[in-house]
Amino acid sequence: MEDGKSTGPKAKWWSRPTPGRTTRTAPDEPSPVEDTAPAADPTAMAAAVADDGESRTTAPEAQPVDAPPLPPAAVPPARPMTPLHEPDQYSTPPYGGPGPWAPAPPVQRPVPTPAHGTPVPSQYAGTNGAGLPAPPAPTAPAPVQPAPASAAPAQPATGFAPPPHAPQPQQPQQAQHQSQSPAPSAQWLQYDPWGAPRQPLTNPGPPLGADTGRRKSRRGSLLIGAVLLALVAGGIGGGIGAYIERNGGLTRVELPQTGHSAGGRAPDSVAGIAASALPSVVTLHVTGATESGTGTGFVLDRSGHILTNNHVVAPAGRGGEITVTFSGGETARGEVVGKDSGYDLAVVKVTGVSGLKPLPLGNSDNVQVGDPVVAIGAPFDLSNTVTSGIISAKDRPITAGGEKGDGSDISYVDALQTDAPINPGNSGGPLVDTDAHVIGINSAIRAADSGASEEGGQAGSIGLGFAIPINQGKRVAEELINTGKATHPVIGVTLDMKYTGDGARVGSKGAAGKPAVTPGGPGAKAGIRPGDVITEVDGRRVHSGEELIVKIRAHRPGDHLDLTLTRGGKDLSISLTLGSASGT
Numbered sequence: 001m002e003d004g005k006s007t008g009p010k011a012k013w014w015s016r017p018t019p020g021r022t023t024r025t026a027p028d029e030p031s032p033v034e035d036t037a038p039a040a041d042p043t044a045m046a047a048a049v050a051d052d053g054e055s056r057t058t059a060p061e062a063q064p065v066d067a068p069p070l071p072p073a074a075v076p077p078a079r080p081m082t083p084l085h086e087p088d089q090y091s092t093p094p095y096g097g098p099g100p101w102a103p104a105p106p107v108q109r110p111v112p113t114p115a116h117g118t119p120v121p122s123q124y125a126g127t128n129g130a131g132l133p134a135p136p137a138p139t140a141p142a143p144v145q146p147a148p149a150s151a152a153p154a155q156p157a158t159g160f161a162p163p164p165h166a167p168q169p170q171q172p173q174q175a176q177h178q179s180q181s182p183a184p185s186a187q188w189l190q191y192d193p194w195g196a197p198r199q200p201l202t203n204p205g206p207p208l209g210a211d212t213g214r215r216k217s218r219r220g221s222l223l224i225g226a227v228l229l230a231l232v233a234g235g236i237g238g239g240i241g242a243y244i245e246r247n248g249g250l251t252r253v254e255l256p257q258t259g260h261s262a263g264g265r266a267p268d269s270v271a272g273i274a275a276s277a278l279p280s281v282v283t284l285h286v287t288g289a290t291e292s293g294t295g296t297g298f299v300l301d302r303s304g305h306i307l308t309n310n311h312v313v314a315p316a317g318r319g320g321e322i323t324v325t326f327s328g329g330e331t332a333r334g335e336v337v338g339k340d341s342g343y344d345l346a347v348v349k350v351t352g353v354s355g356l357k358p359l360p361l362g363n364s365d366n367v368q369v370g371d372p373v374v375a376i377g378a379p380f381d382l383s384n385t386v387t388s389g390i391i392s393a394k395d396r397p398i399t400a401g402g403e404k405g406d407g408s409d410i411s412y413v414d415a416l417q418t419d420a421p422i423n424p425g426n427s428g429g430p431l432v433d434t435d436a437h438v439i440g441i442n443s444a445i446r447a448a449d450s451g452a453s454e455e456g457g458q459a460g461s462i463g464l465g466f467a468i469p470i471n472q473g474k475r476v477a478e479e480l481i482n483t484g485k486a487t488h489p490v491i492g493v494t495l496d497m498k499y500t501g502d503g504a505r506v507g508s509k510g511a512a513g514k515p516a517v518t519p520g521g522p523g524a525k526a527g528i529r530p531g532d533v534i535t536e537v538d539g540r541r542v543h544s545g546e547e548l549i550v551k552i553r554a555h556r557p558g559d560h561l562d563l564t565l566t567r568g569g570k571d572l573s574i575s576l577t578l579g580s581a582s583g584t
Contacts, residue, residue, distance in 0.1 A: 268434040273374045274386045276436040278327045280359035281376050281429060282306060283383040284334065284348070286313055288320035296377035296429030297324075297348060298359045298438065300477060304350040307477050308428030309443055310339045310411070311401065313346045324350050327384055338480030340583040342488055342553065344400060344411035344443055345473055347480045359430060362437030364469035367391055367416060375420040375442055375465070377429030389420030389463075395540075397550035398466050400444045408584060412546060414554040415466035416440045422465035431467040440467030475556060489557045489578035492521020493528055495545040503533040503566070504548035526576035529567065536564035552578065 265271040280299045284306075286292060295312030299305075306324065313336055316322055322334040332350040339346035371391045379385050396417045401409040418431060422445050431440035446464035479486040494510040494517075506523075507516040508530050516530040517523050528534075535542055537551045538561060555561070557580035565572050 267436075270374055270386065270388045273432060273434065273436045274376065277359060277374070277376055277430065277432050278384055278386075279357045281327055281384070283325045283378040283381075284308060284312055284428070285323040285325065286316045286320060287323075288315040288317045291315040294378060294381045294425050295427045296425065296442070298428075298430045299356050300347075300481075301358050302356050304353055304356060305337065305477075305481055306334065306348045306350065307441065307473065308346055308348060309441065310341050310344045310346045311409075312428045313339060313348060314409075322348060324348065325383065326353075338484040338486070340476055340480065340486040341401065341409050342411055342583045343472065343476045343486060344413065344468065345441070345476045345480070345486070347477055359432075360435075360437045361470055361474055362433055362435070362439040364416065364439050364471045367394065367433070367439050367469075369393060372434055373418055373420055373439070374432050375418065375422055375426060375429060376432070377422070377426030377442060379421075379423035379425040381425055385426075387421040389418050389465075391416060392419050392464075393417035395554075396466060397544075397547040398444055399546050399550075411443075412550045412553055413443060413466065413468050414472070414550045415443070416469055418465045418467060419463045420465060421461045421463070423461050426465075438470050440470055441473050442467050469554075472554060486583040487557055487580045488583050489552055489555050489559065490521075490581045491523045491526075491528070491552060491561075491576060492518035492579055493523040495548065497545045499533075499545065501533070502543055503535040504542055504545040505533045506530050522576045522579045526563070526574045528563075528565070528574070528576075531567070532572075533566045534563055535566060535571075538562055539564075 265275070267273075267276070282297050282299065284295045284297055286295070293312060293315045295308055297306040297308035297312070300307050313322060316336070322336070324332045324334040326332075330353070332353050334348040334350050337347040337349050369391050373389060373391055375387045375389070377385055394416055396413075396415045398413040398415040400411045400413065403409060416431070416439070418440075420431070422442050424445075426442045427444075429442045430438045431442055433439050442465060444466045445461055446466075447460070448462050476486045494507045494514075496505045496507040499505040506528060510516045510518075517528055534548055537548065540551065542548045542551060552561070555578055557578050559578050561576055561578060563574050563576065565574065
């Protein structure tokens, strides 16, 4: 039991009898007609009596008085019914009940009337006036056929249960239509403002606190969305934090930079050539009694022989000191093995040094104008300096030296010209080709200010550098290593160095009163006479005495030469074999 109230179908009571009507129908649904109500269900009344031991009816939900009349619902044909008592024409309480023994109606709570046209959700019909669950509202009955005459007439609602021996009235057909939607007129009849407290009249959703599947689904979606948002925000925050920590903050400027590379370069590139040749290049620091200097050299063999220029080691003299510094920074003491001022070459040897890497020698006769070259040295004592350029010209007759004034320190070079930058300190360094093979020894430069600056220092390069061909350097180096001296090829004549005409003229007399043409020498044997002007050597034009010396020293002693000379306005051709003389 729930508070002593019946949970069965609610009994209906008439709000006011309607005079002039003698018959009633027993519909399954209250009629929407104003001021009328169906008879109470005897079965429900019996259930109410059996529940708490006393007869009690449940008041139906009142229809609003000021509501507009509802449209009449379709009512099936009713069976004629005879009331147990005659209607009270004076409307004696309880409103048409038959006599003073009729039970009083239950106390009704005031029902606030909603404003006209206010929609009321169907879920308010789930409770009765006391706030307890109520059975579903009856639905509009479907049309039924008239009952046969033998059927028992329906009993009018009197508020009393029929005697036990009385035949049971036919059950209404309400159960057959409980699943149907209620008629529009039943909406207000089912409204109970106390059934769901604190609910707005226009709230279309379920009551507060109701746990519906939709709300659960919505809460689950919100929870998943919140988790995803937290994960995304955490990832973004972590990325920003890592970036700030790695780059030193938001205000510090970090410029983009390429990462480290493997460092490999093509062997014929400048970087590849330098990487191959630098371990064989050395820097020479020479200190003498009155002067000092810096130059460059390169390793010839594993025995410690180093080739350089004569003018590099000249400041050491006889009691000077030479320090050899290798590309890796190691140093060793060096000694002069041999030198020759005519070729401007010298050989220095170091001892007690292991792991030397000789620099391969090329062939200067194979060099062509325009070939790329790389010069390596220590210009102005900046060791391991690499410059690049091309071969600008070949067979350039170059003379260098002459500071002594007697001509004993003058060198004659049939040089290779290059535009690779060469500066003081590059002297004696290698000029290498794309195979990192030595094709020349850097020896001289041509400066715009004749080799000296206004401050008295040495001038820099203007793109005119000269190197001794390695073929000539190889022969001289071998002689210096083997004998300590180099030999010079000669023709046995004395030249007039003051002659300004085209060609090299043989002098009228030699040094110290000796003849200009050495008796029994190569020139005398070929028929050269004093005053002859030599114009060609092996078909190449000669313009001066220095150029003739350069052309002859480019050969070895014993080589055969073809000369063209002018005598008395006539051109003559002669042949001779070069002789040999010791250098200084």
